[in-house]
Amino acid sequence: MSAGYQLTGRMIDRNLVPAAETPLPPNFLNPEEMDRLGRFFAERRLPTVLGKAIEDYIAKKAGKEWDDPVTLERLRHAIVSQKDDYWKPSYQRGLKYSKGYSVLGYLAYHFPVYFMQTERLLAMLARDGLLRDSMTILDVGTGPGVVPLAIADFWSRLDHAKATVHSLDRSEEHIEAFMFLRERCTAKGGDVSIKPPVKTDIRDPDMAKIPGKIDLLVFSNVLNEITDATPENRANLVMRFAERLSQDGSILIVEPAEETTSTGLRVLSIHLKKRGLTIHSPCTFLWGTNCTPDRCWSFTIADSIRPTRVMETLATGNESFRYVNTDIKYSYVVLRKDKNTRESCILPSNTRALRLSQVRRHTDKRVNVIAAKMSEELGDRKTHMIRLCDGSADIPVFAVMPSYHITPENRDIIDVPYGTVLELNNVLVRYNPKYDAYNLLVSRNTRVSKIPM
Numbered sequence: 001m002s003a004g005y006q007l008t009g010r011m012i013d014r015n016l017v018p019a020a021e022t023p024l025p026p027n028f029l030n031p032e033e034m035d036r037l038g039r040f041f042a043e044r045r046l047p048t049v050l051g052k053a054i055e056d057y058i059a060k061k062a063g064k065e066w067d068d069p070v071t072l073e074r075l076r077h078a079i080v081s082q083k084d085d086y087w088k089p090s091y092q093r094g095l096k097y098s099k100g101y102s103v104l105g106y107l108a109y110h111f112p113v114y115f116m117q118t119e120r121l122l123a124m125l126a127r128d129g130l131l132r133d134s135m136t137i138l139d140v141g142t143g144p145g146v147v148p149l150a151i152a153d154f155w156s157r158l159d160h161a162k163a164t165v166h167s168l169d170r171s172e173e174h175i176e177a178f179m180f181l182r183e184r185c186t187a188k189g190g191d192v193s194i195k196p197p198v199k200t201d202i203r204d205p206d207m208a209k210i211p212g213k214i215d216l217l218v219f220s221n222v223l224n225e226i227t228d229a230t231p232e233n234r235a236n237l238v239m240r241f242a243e244r245l246s247q248d249g250s251i252l253i254v255e256p257a258e259e260t261t262s263t264g265l266r267v268l269s270i271h272l273k274k275r276g277l278t279i280h281s282p283c284t285f286l287w288g289t290n291c292t293p294d295r296c297w298s299f300t301i302a303d304s305i306r307p308t309r310v311m312e313t314l315a316t317g318n319e320s321f322r323y324v325n326t327d328i329k330y331s332y333v334v335l336r337k338d339k340n341t342r343e344s345c346i347l348p349s350n351t352r353a354l355r356l357s358q359v360r361r362h363t364d365k366r367v368n369v370i371a372a373k374m375s376e377e378l379g380d381r382k383t384h385m386i387r388l389c390d391g392s393a394d395i396p397v398f399a400v401m402p403s404y405h406i407t408p409e410n411r412d413i414i415d416v417p418y419g420t421v422l423e424l425n426n427v428l429v430r431y432n433p434k435y436d437a438y439n440l441l442v443s444r445n446t447r448v449s450k451i452p453m
Helices: 031-043 048-062 069-086 100-109 111-127 146-155 172-185 231-242 259-274 309-314 356-362
Strands: 134-140 162-169 192-194 214-220 245-256 278-281 300-302 328-336 366-373 383-389 397-402 421-432 437-441 447-450
Touching: 031 111, 048 069, 048 100, 048 111, 048 172, 048 309, 069 100, 069 309, 100 111, 100 172, 100 309, 111 146, 111 214, 111 245, 111 300, 111 328, 134 146, 146 162, 146 172, 146 192, 146 214, 162 172, 214 231, 231 245, 231 259, 245 259, 259 278, 259 328, 356 366, 356 421, 356 437
Parallel strands: 134 162, 134 214, 162 192, 214 245, 397 437
Antiparallel strands: 245 328, 278 328, 300 328, 366 383, 366 421, 383 397, 421 437, 421 447
8 A cells, every 4th residue: 555545534534654665566477477377277187197107196006097996995985084083182193194095095085175276375376476487386294295386287277387396394295296297287397396205204304405595485284284283383384494595485284164274274373473574464454463363263265176086986986075166265364574465554553444453332323344254255145254363462363244235335345355354333332142242233234445555
């Protein structure tokens, strides 16, 4: 937002303050590249060559065709076991996708969604100006290579960009699967060089084997699986790798949208912010304060993928729903060493808008707020519900709007993307004792608008 911007006659009567004096991000994607990516995302399908490579690897390791009844039954058992383990409390989990059919089950069930999810995240980083024409990337805890293979596929739709991708994992079977897929799915001498993974425990890595001046550091669905680590332990691990991050590099941490795991990511984010990193997105600290993240269940979603041939075949048995995984739903944070943020403003202290930390004092009153949209739809067709955050709240706050109250003046609360900063004018504060949360009721008399940054 420019320093001269003012909200006209409503909540703000003085200029917003830029959070950082950083230049506007470059336009990384040209129109032709954007068109190619748009067509790929519209297909919602795993690349054919990758799907076939996964089938071939399953057959190679099973010693039978991938669709042999014995192979399919063992895959089903591995998938169900992994899912049952995932929903246990973190201290009881034994999540290990590192041996035998556990790796094959991961390839059949988890890999396709995580691969497409990573492509979405790379597109987000490109839109935010955080990618460049030549990059060094490190994927920590790569497993069977989801992130490096997604990077290679994403870069294949770009005209001139190049990348060198390094990765770490401690499992020999993961590395074996990764190398098989790499050989089948990436071209030698191409614009993306995927180095063989370094075999090491990420909790105690051999730092001599890790490159310097990393432009993008990725932790994808890995930190939550260190089940015996405290938030402080996880922050220490991230900061150790961040020592190798270039001054204008980015850290991307992604976790599943499950409540405990997602909330844990927000707690970790604040620990890292207090260690000196800047939260670029999706969080926006509009008042220059730190939030209380202990109950911050915040995630985003994307279009579901089409089931792979392996999923469709697994689903021909009983309880078919257990073996089809197509939903993309995740929590993420992007961190920086510099002060670069996606929404680059803070609110002056005399802004005539209520901090979300103060809504408890205004129950049953109408107020004006400025906050970021921090969830997708949490309600239903009859009643829409969206989580809000301004970086000050210690109790969850939601915008709630009955569908019959939707108007052109307030439907931005539904339509704008996750993370967008919004102005909500004339909302009614209500306390929900069942969930110890506050609802801001959006009516046909409420105006909701995106604040241009």
